[in-house]
Amino acid sequence: MLFQVKDFAGDTGAIAAILRAHDATAKVTGDAVAGQIDVSAQLTSGQVVTALHEAGYEAVRVSEPRQIHVSGGSTCCGSCS
Template sequence: MLFQVKDLAGDTGAIAAALRAHDANAKVTSDLLAGRIDVSAQLTANQVIAALLAAGYEASRMSEPRQIHVSGGSDCCGSCS
């Protein structure tokens, strides 16, 4: 799930820790320049947002980019093979 995080600093460790308090296996990757994080967890988007808010981070869910598979085309994501 993709989230926009207001005032995202370089401390994604604190964000990951906040989410791991609710799901020990949560994984977080970040794009600091864009202020976005990608969360892989057994949490709903609302649970992620609430956990981040409790940790002092204002976040909102972003829509996921759709991956379109066009056989033989340049839009192939490569995950089918």
């Protein structure tokens, strides 16, 4: 799950520790430039946002990027030229 975190300074260790208090297997990778974290955990997006909010972070879920496909592929919507 991808989240936008306000004032994220790239300290994924601190955020991982917060989430591991709720799910010991949580994994976090971050992009400080984009202000985003990618979370792999057995938590819902709401639980992640709540845990981060309680720790002083403002976070919102970012929709996952759509997969790029080749026209005519199984995910083709027909709008490519």
